[in-house]
Amino acid sequence: MPKINGTSTPPSSFSTMQCDYYNELPGTLKGVECSLCKNKGSILVEVEGYTVLRMCECQKQRRALQALTKSGLKELVKEYTFDTYLTKEQWQYHIKQKALEYVTNPHQSWFFIGGQVGSGKTHICTAVVNRLMEKGFEAHYMLWRDDIVKLKSSVMEQEVYQKAVKYLKEVKVLYIDDLFKTERGKSPTQSDIQITFEIINTRYNNKNTITLFSCEKLIQDLLEIDEAIGSRIYQMAKHYTIEIREDKRKNIRLR
């Protein structure tokens, strides 16, 4: 411990003043209001007479918020939570239980929910992905029909294309919404299938990644569109493959 002689202010109270001064300064960070660091993201603390700059607790929240914005799910997560998922009927209860079970151990498998339009598939997947983000996983939301068009249009600019595809291949959690949903029910094109396969196959080979799917089709339909894709999804999601057979009563949008 250093001793400072000839000063009337003991070292500890001087550093206390420094800390108080610093900690009162307003910062410029946005998104989270923090009374502790006044939105600077750091606080000055006193340790054995010295001042030490520490990261403020709010930084975790700021990072989570950034991740959420980047994921593309920021708007969906407000509405689509586990709490707001209705379980009035047995089949809904079953889906929710499966999803809750899945989030406790997502590393062992993928998650697939397919079938009936309007049965809350995006809702439950969003709730799952949000829970995984809360656990600190980076996630990305891919709305298949829009993103595949963007990817195809960037094929001529190899650098842009490669960068986008690389991200989709490597991001820890990828949620592909409405897989193979095309305009007016047309079959996906060869390039749709090829790009999708490239992404799914890389993730299939990298067991560290987590992939979720919602889809209006059932596994059997996927196998018919492309066996390599369908079989990989089925193999990886097996226990967490949920299929909702066509049944208009299960379309909650029609109620």
Ligand SMILES: [Zn+2]
């Ligand atoms: Zn703070």
